[in-house]
Amino acid sequence: MSKLISFGMLFITVCCLTPIAHTEEVSTDPLDSVMWKEMQRSLLGGAPVVFDDQVRVLAPGDAEDSMNVPVLVDATALGEVTRLLVFAELNPIHKVLEMEPHQSKPLIGFRIKVQQATPVRAAALTPDGQWHVGGHIVEAAGGGCTAPSLSSDNEDWASRMGEVSGRLWPGDQSTRLRMRIMHPMDTGLVSGIPAFFINRLELQDNSGDLLTRLFLFEPVSENPVITLDLPKLDAVTVRGEDNNGNPVQARVLAGLSGEEK
Amino acid sequence: MSVTQLLLFIVVMVMISPAWGAKDYGLTPKEIAPGTYVLLGQNEHFNFRNGGNIVNTGFIITEKGVIVIDTGPSRLYGEQLRTAIGKITDQPIVKVFNTHLHPDHILGNQAFEDIQIAALPSTIEGIREQGELFNDSMYRLAGAWMAGTRVVLPTQIVKPGVVEMGGHRLRLFEMDGHSHADLVILDETTGVLFAADVVFHGRTPTTPHADVAHWMQALDTVSSLKFKLLVPGHGHVVSDSLPIVQTREYLQWLIDRLSQAAETGQTMAELLQSDAPSSIANLAVFREEYQRSVVHLFPDIEAKALSRGRVEQD
Numbered sequence: 001m002s003k004l005i006s007f008g009m010l011f012i013t014v015c016c017l018t019p020i021a022h023t024e025e026v027s028t029d030p031l032d033s034v035m036w037k038e039m040q041r042s043l044l045g046g047a048p049v050v051f052d053d054q055v056r057v058l059a060p061g062d063a064e065d066s067m068n069v070p071v072l073v074d075a076t077a078l079g080e081v082t083r084l085l086v087f088a089e090l091n092p093i094h095k096v097l098e099m100e101p102h103q104s105k106p107l108i109g110f111r112i113k114v115q116q117a118t119p120v121r122a123a124a125l126t127p128d129g130q131w132h133v134g135g136h137i138v139e140a141a142g143g144g145c146t147a148p149s150l151s152s153d154n155e156d157w158a159s160r161m162g163e164v165s166g167r168l169w170p171g172d173q174s175t176r177l178r179m180r181i182m183h184p185m186d187t188g189l190v191s192g193i194p195a196f197f198i199n200r201l202e203l204q205d206n207s208g209d210l211l212t213r214l215f216l217f218e219p220v221s222e223n224p225v226i227t228l229d230l231p232k233l234d235a236v237t238v239r240g241e242d243n244n245g246n247p248v249q250a251r252v253l254a255g256l257s258g259e260e261k
Numbered sequence: 262m263s264v265t266q267l268l269l270f271i272v273v274m275v276m277i278s279p280a281w282g283a284k285d286y287g288l289t290p291k292e293i294a295p296g297t298y299v300l301l302g303q304n305e306h307f308n309f310r311n312g313g314n315i316v317n318t319g320f321i322i323t324e325k326g327v328i329v330i331d332t333g334p335s336r337l338y339g340e341q342l343r344t345a346i347g348k349i350t351d352q353p354i355v356k357v358f359n360t361h362l363h364p365d366h367i368l369g370n371q372a373f374e375d376i377q378i379a380a381l382p383s384t385i386e387g388i389r390e391q392g393e394l395f396n397d398s399m400y401r402l403a404g405a406w407m408a409g410t411r412v413v414l415p416t417q418i419v420k421p422g423v424v425e426m427g428g429h430r431l432r433l434f435e436m437d438g439h440s441h442a443d444l445v446i447l448d449e450t451t452g453v454l455f456a457a458d459v460v461f462h463g464r465t466p467t468t469p470h471a472d473v474a475h476w477m478q479a480l481d482t483v484s485s486l487k488f489k490l491l492v493p494g495h496g497h498v499v500s501d502s503l504p505i506v507q508t509r510e511y512l513q514w515l516i517d518r519l520s521q522a523a524e525t526g527q528t529m530a531e532l533l534q535s536d537a538p539s540s541i542a543n544l545a546v547f548r549e550e551y552q553r554s555v556v557h558l559f560p561d562i563e564a565k566a567l568s569r570g571r572v573e574q575d
Contacts, residue, residue, distance in 0.1 A: 058530040062549075064556040070529035109528030141398055167570030169526035176526045180567050225563065227528040249575035257571045 031119045031135050035089035043087055043095065044123060047131055054078050055124050055134030063114055066144030068221050071096075072109040075124035076229075078132055081106035083125040088138075088219055090118035092145055092189060095217045104203070104212035105174060109227030112219045113144035113187065148193060149222045151184040164238060164250035174229045177203070177236055181226075181248055187218040198224065198248060201240035205233055214240075284406055286314050286338055288345045294451040296322040298349070299492055300342065304464040304545035307334070307365070312406030313399055314338060316365040319455060319492055320346055321448060323427025326355030330446060330455050332369030332378075334399060336410040339369025356426070359415050360457035360494070361440040362387035362470070364395035370413035380415035381435055383442035387470075388414055419444060436483075438476025439466070439494075445483065452489030459483055462496025462504035465550035466511055468557045473516050480509050507544075514541050515551070519559050523566035529559050 029036045030051050040046060054077035063069045075081050084099040084106050096112050106124055114120075121135040151157030166179030181198060188195025197218050203211040211230050230236065240248035290298035302316040313334030321328045327346055332339045346354065357373045359380040360366055367388055370378055380388070392412035400407040421435040434445040439458045446455040458467070459479045484505050493504045514537065522532050532555050541547065 058533065060530075060533055060552050060556070062552075064553045068556060068560065070533070070556070072528050072530035109530060111529065141401060163574060164572050165564070165567040165570060166572055167526065167567055178526055178528070178563075178567060179572075180564060225529075225560075225567070227526075251573040251575065253571040253573070255571050256569050 031121075031137055033089050033119045033135075035094075035119075039087060039089055039094065039121065043085060044131055049123065049131040049133045052078070052124075052132035052134060055122050055132050057120055057122050057134050057136040059120050059136045059138050061137075061139060063138050063140035063142075063144075066115075066140050066142050067113050067147055067149075068111045069114050069120075069138055069140070069144070070109070070111050071120055072227070073107065073122040073134075075106040075122065075132065075134075078106065078124055078126055080127055081124045082127055084108065085123045085125075086121070087123075088112060088114055088118045088120050091115050091219055093187060093218045096120075096219045097217060098215040100213040102210055102212050103205075103231050105229040107227075107229050108214075109178075110224060111221035113147075113221055114138060114140045114142060114219075115145040116140060116142035145187045145219065146189045148190045149184040149186055151182075151222060157182075157184060162242075162246060162248045164248065164252065166238075166250075166252040167256075168234065168236065168252060168254045170232065170234075170254065171229075173232070175232050175234075175254075177226075177228045177230055177252060179226055179238065179250075179252055180223055181238075182223050183242060183248075185216075185218070185220055185222045185224060189218075196242065196244060198240060198242045201226075201238060201248065203228070203230070204237040204239065205231075206235055206237075208237075211236065284312060284337060286312060286333075286341050288314075288338075288341050290320070290345050290349060293490055293492070293498055294448075294453050297448065297451050297453050298322075298346075299498055300345070301497065302365075302495065304496055306546050306549060307399065307402035309404045309406075311403070312337070313365055313368075313403040315495065317492060317494060317496075317498075318342060318366075318369075320354075321429060321451075321453075322350045322352055323355075323429045325427030326353050328426060328429075328431075329354055329357040329373065331360055331366040331457075332357060332373060334365040334368050334403065335407050336369065336371040337406055337408070339372030342369060343372050358419070358444060358446065359384055359388070360444045360446075360455070361442060362391065362395075363440065363458065363467075364392075364399050366457075366494075367392070367415075368396060368399060368407075368410050368412070370415070371411060374413055377417045378413070378415040379417040379419045381419050381442035381444050383437075384440070384444070385415050385418070387441055388412065423449075434482065436479040438472050438474070438479040440470040443479060445479075447486055447488060452487070454483070454486060454488035454491045456483055456491055456493055456505075458494035459508075460491065460493040460504050461508050461511075462493040462499065463507070464495045464545040465547045466508055467550055468515075468554040471554075471557065473512050473558065476512060477509065480505055480512075511541055511544065514538070515554055515558070516562075519555065519562050520566075523559070523563045529555060529563070532559065 056074040058072040086096040160182040163182040169176040186196040201214040234254040357378040430449040
């Protein structure tokens with residue numbers, strides 16, 4: 001009997017040590033995240049990916065403020081990108097944002113809330129149907145997703161909700177847009193405060209043509225500050241709404257207003 | 262009880278006793294002026310090796326008792342500070358000052374609970390609001406050194422001005438900029454200036470509660486004072502104003518860099534890499550503190566820069 005058990009143990013051990021062939025995987029996760037397989041299944045529909053340094057995720061190694069972790073995703077090295085997906089794997093809400101670049105470069109800057117140390121990952125889909133994945137691990141004390149937004153503490157927040165401030169910086173090849181939209185971006189994970197966040201933004205040029213489309217999710221920080229590199233232009237129309245249907249509507253023009261608010 | 266049971270009992274007692282593997286900060290007070298001692302911390306970040314001892318504390322032995330300036334990062338530090346003082350003088354401790362709210366300066370208060378602990382009103386308010394948060398994050402950063410530490414609030418409000426204590430004439434200044442309230446103490450009897458965290462020496466200044474413009478004004482005030490020795494909140498004691506210049510130079514560089522980035526459309530994440538001149542990049546823990554400061558200070562600077570743009574709200 002004991003021999004049988006020993007054989008059984010040996011068999012199990014051998015089985016566990018034998019690598020299971022992953023035919024669908026070109027490379028292995030450089031961040032060695034326990035959540036990667038699940039992310040690939042749930043967010044990318046199980047599609048094969050390559051881990052690719054051409055998808056840059058710039059973020060601090062340590063989150064000083066768990067409610068405001070700065071991130072810049074830059075997949076311009078890939079050339080054309082049709083979808084760009086950003087997710088924080090160990091957050092209670094994984095998906096951070098999704099971008100359909102269209103005329104914009106596949107580059108976006110923003111800030112996120114993190115609940116604990118987590119890989120922050122970006123997946124870029126190229127026209128050949130291949131996902132390219134880059135990432136960065138952010139260490140954190142955490143709690144950013146379950147801390148109330150500052151505006152939920154401030155009775156006046158509603159009066160400025162949806163207000164946009166922003167500027168355009170003309171460059172040689174492109175125009176940089178940076179804008180800030182006043183919104184609490186509540187995650188719904190704080191007791192008594194429902195999820196309340198801007199979930200859709202569309203940018204258009206003067207003739208109403210689509211420049212780029214963004215879908216935001218709960219982990220994007222309060223009063224989102226978004227950076228994009230657009231084609232050369234001198235005005236951008238911003239159209240969007242939050243999950244309660246409140247609109248975001250503004251036009252950002254080149255130049256300065258000459259007054260500080 | 263059998264011998265084996267007795268032995269087992271002893272072993273268990275030793276293992277659960279707090280003295281087991283007791284941690285020692287190795288505090289060595291250094292006399293910098295008659296009766297005036299400083300305990301220098303490491304120019305590092307909080308970590309499991311230094312146990313949070315990155316801070317300068319000090320004490321003055323007067324004819325009517327000992328005055329302690331800041332209590333260190335943990336209960337353990339406070340206790341070992343008190344022991345170290347007891348080895349030098351038989352005088353009782355009569356007064357403790359907390360220069361500002363930050364954890365490395367106040368979490369040793371527990372060891373002085375029987376003594377009047379004095380601080381500026383905004384400091385007391387700040388410790389009341391954020392002390393527990395500090396304690397939690399210190400435990401994460403310094404580990405077991407923090408065991409048994411809890412927040413003890415100052416019990417007495419400091420009023421700026423002159424106080425005479427046991428033959429020492431202390432001038433107390435209420436400043437702000439490093440935090441909402443920074444207590445600076447000039448001992449006019451010895452000429453020793455306890456500048457607290459208004460002045461850093463050889464170490465990158467920290468900014469979690471900073472108002473840089475106010476901090477610059479505080480530095481102006483500090484440089485106008487007549488002192489023989491300057492005790493910075495972090496870094497070595499000096500007799501000149503080098504650390505004042507150094508702190509000012511860093512803050513100016515920092516604010517210029519962040520403002521310029523905001524005006525040229527850089528994102529916060531792009532700012533994390535820095536190209537500081539060597540005089541700044543060589544300060545201890547520069548990279549870490551700079552990145553922290555970007556997170557503390559950039560959002561406001563950026564919001565101001567963006568609000569100068571032309572936007573039509575539909």
